[in-house]
Amino acid sequence: MVRFVLTRLLRALITIAAVVTFAFIVLRMSGDPAQVMLGPDVPQEAVEAFRHAWGLDRPLWIQYLAYVKSIFTGDFGVSMRDKAPAIDLVLERVPATLQLTIPALILKLLIGVPAGVYAALHRQSFADRGVILMAILGFTIPSFVMGLILMLVFSVMLGVLPSGGQDTWMHGILPTITMSIGGIGILARFSRSAMIEVMGQPFIRTASAKGVKWHDVVWGHALPNAAIPIVTIVGFMVGSLIAGAVVVESIFSWPGIGRLLVVSVTNRDLAVVQCILLIIAAAMVVSNLIVDLLYGWLDPRLRARLAH
Amino acid sequence: MKPLIEARNLVRIYEMRKKLFGDALPVRAVDGVSLSVLPGETLGIVGESGSGKSTLGRMLLGIDPAQAGDVLFEGRPMPTPHSAEWRALRARMQLVYQDPLAALDRRLTIAAQIGEPLEIHRIGSREDRAARVRELMAAVGLRLDQAGRYPHELSGGQRQRAVIARALAAGPSLLVCDEPVSALDVSIQAQVVNMLRDLQEKNDIAMVFISHDLKVVRNIADRVAVMYLGKLVEEGSSDTIFRTPHHPYTQALVSSVPVPGKRLQGRVILQGEPPNPAARPSGCAFHPRCPLASGICRTKTPELRRIEAGRTAACHALTGDGAMAA
């Protein structure tokens, strides 16, 4: 059991180390940041001074070590644009993003999974077809289109919801809905097929043949088994949540880290980009780790094997 | 006559993990086996599962590497597995498996697969190859109109015939057959075995026939070698082994072969656990189950020694060492 946890932890650490190295390599390979920042017709001495100020003229591996050290001390550099520490800029926007992503995740779970399960239990009914249709629409309509359409309908035509900014809680409704719709569709479709597969297994037939009440067959036997693949998918969705936040925040001018990322990329503000990249990577690795451990605990076969 | 293929003191060791967190346990699948096969001769190798006979067959072909000992083919040592030389040598020696369905690619017609060795070894022109495929199909008893069929469209016996035809395509001088008929119906078994014998005689092919089924081996082999837990325990001509088995293990095996029309009598029933290569008994590996076991059998491993003309056996009781007190 300990070995299982340790190997997962080790893999997580290796992944984080890989991301850090990746960020560093990409950063340095992309050309001279000083040149980029300052523009082409700046005199050479100014460029040199800038480079020296940012430590860009030391040997590469020294830069790498300094980089790693600075990451661990929480120093991600200073935003080239705002002259403020990158980490502060990022951290102050994290709550805003969480305000969207957490309700979106909850919505996806609360609506997506039951819809999928219901559809699986009532095959060929209107509800089933309806769920499939909504699911398909959910994942083929890109989030930016969905966001714009919702904005068009609710802000412009109906005027009931605001379209930008973060002033009141009403402002969060459209972004959250936009973020969840795609995921609800995917989750519903996936829960449906996972449930269908479980229900088709011989042990379900045996259970109902034994006389177990249908209600108990579903809740006691089918759902726990279907939960395993569903949990894995939910784990993957955390990643897409963050990606979704990028687009949605840009559309609705929501001041979260997604929007900050886009702005920084457009402005080539590399310190901030790095910082966001690493924070997101860390969040992903942690959530994957949690899902891995959860998976190991949920699946009794794994649990039994690990107990030796 | 010089032997076509000769194995000297072959040893093959697997590393087997007992538990997820346990230490690696070395398993001696083949433990010091020497034998030779003359051109055109059929050597039968019999034993239970776990005796190492399949591994031995693969080592003879050079598919499995030997941890000790060597194999000489036509007097030359076997090249490293999967090297270019080894690949070229495949035209001279082939393996016929137990499960023909697994050995065939389900996406290709059997004619394409039978002709594949000709393509690989670049034998003959396009027309020559097509003619040869037809020739081979006729030789194994497949109808020409089956050429365009896929493996899953044929019966088990037909598939095995296709596999044999493919093995013979490049004209090998050695055929190693590893339980080639065990997966087939009994009635088909006889047909395929007879076909193998005819093909062998017509093309002067040496054969190593590995099986746990003594009835079949008796039918086709000139000489028989009996294996137990990685070692040879007895070797001799097919007739003499079956008529007068000497080694206690061979006696037990032979006594279990039913003879049509007669009741089974004098069957030797072995006590003890079936052989487990991972937990090899000390001394003579057979001693826990041997009715003739004595003290020396527990401590000293018997060597394969000549007990008559053309017969060798590894048993203390046979070679007179059993006279030592327990």
Next chain:
Amino acid sequence: MSSADLTDTRPTPHPAFAFVARLRRQVPLSVGLGVLWLAAMVLVAASADLLRPYGITVMDLTSRLAPPGSPGHWLGTDELGRDVLSRLIQSIRVSLVIAFGATIISAVFGTALGFAAAQFRGVVEHLVLVLADFQAALPFLIMSLAVLAFFGSSMTLLVCLMGFYGWERYARIARGLAISASAQGYAASVVQLGATPARVYFRHILPNVASTLIVSMTLTFPEIILMESGLSFLGLGVQPPETSLGNMVGFGREYLTTAPWIMLAPAAVIMLTTLSISLVGDWLRDKLDPTIR
């Protein structure tokens, strides 16, 4: 009684009708429509130069923000007077070319790595698996944004970047199937015939693996379209003067209220295309996998 020659006196249907009838039985309507739409899109992409009524940068300043149905501009014009239909046609070509190129790059790259992992095992396999984990760990959008930030958005870079999308899926599939192929025996028996590893992979393993890989490609293709559209929408993908579907939606965003057609036309194309490919891909997968009910 001679042979039972009960001659069928009905006229034999024209082979074309028989084919269509068989098709209608085997293929659901939605999938059929999907295939038709995709064929249309491919046709448009291939003959974009011929179909375009105007160049994509041609500005007709006299009729800016003209609604669809205006004379000479079937889908209207945008704020600079550029014909929406022409830009749409060109965008279809650009987006499809990028998605197609990226899918192929990713499939070839992923399959090759998967086969390498299966063939060489050991260190190579560990390396490939670690890379695959790494790829799966980060959301692709975030990673692309980072790369684009550092390297800028040229077309070749974009295609190469998109080419990294989903390679790990092909790698895992290829590796798994290659390993089971060797274990299963048909690959092992061809090796034993004396075939070189190249022959084993190209003549035997790849054809057996191809159908699963192709289904995987149909599933990744729409995701790449969405990914590229998203990046272009944010202004970081395809850069002007080139135009792509996402690009057009991004530009049309400002005129959402006044001229929604600028945004709706490309959005509709994106949706219908991804929908079609998903339907066709799902159907293909169900057809090829007998275990799914």
